[in-house]
Amino acid sequence: MSENLTVADDMVVGIDYTLRLDDGQVIDSSEGREPLEYLQGHGQIISGLERELYGMKVGDSRQVVVNPADGYGEVDPMQVQLVPLEIFPEDMTLTPGMGLQLRDGRTGELLQAFVVEVRDDGVVLDFNHPLAGQTLHFDVKIASLRKATDEELAHGHAH
Ligand code: ZN
Numbered sequence: 001m002s003e004n005l006t007v008a009d010d011m012v013v014g015i016d017y018t019l020r021l022d023d024g025q026v027i028d029s030s031e032g033r034e035p036l037e038y039l040q041g042h043g044q045i046i047s048g049l050e051r052e053l054y055g056m057k058v059g060d061s062r063q064v065v066v067n068p069a070d071g072y073g074e075v076d077p078m079q080v081q082l083v084p085l086e087i088f089p090e091d092m093t094l095t096p097g098m099g100l101q102l103r104d105g106r107t108g109e110l111l112q113a114f115v116v117e118v119r120d121d122g123v124v125l126d127f128n129h130p131l132a133g134q135t136l137h138f139d140v141k142i143a144s145l146r147k148a149t150d151e152e153l154a155h156g157h158a159h
Pocket of ligand 1: 152155157159
């Protein structure tokens with residue numbers, strides 16, 4: 001049975017969790033869903049959270065506070081950029097707060113951005129992660145633990 005298992009590298013961990021910001025606002029939760037399963041030690045979840053879960057057993061719960069640097073990063077002013085209106089389709093209505101996906105012309109990478117401001121000379125886009133700069137407050141409970149299969153280890157994620 002699993003009672004002697006603890007969270008360690010290469011274990012598949014199931015967690016029930018609630019994520020709040022500093023102001024108490026709940027922004028994500030597994031409540032009403034299956035626990036989130038991930039492979040410990042493979043960077044599948046936020047590093048600041050993963051690090052704190054080592055050694056926990058099924059049924060253990062913990063509050064974990066993750067600083068921006070160990071979460072979604074600090075807000076980088078260089079990631080707020082003015083882009084020309086011409087890159088958008090003419091019939092597209094851009095409004096502040098709107099989320100966009102853009103393809104990087106050089107790397108082909110798909111980028112997520114938010115419209116900050118629409119001006120005469122262009123659109124101000126914020127490429128920071130929406131949770132950049134936020135301290136993350138997790139309530140976590142270990143719901144399940146098992147050894148990963150060879151296939152999961154080869155893939156680097158839980159199945
Ligand atoms: Zn896979």
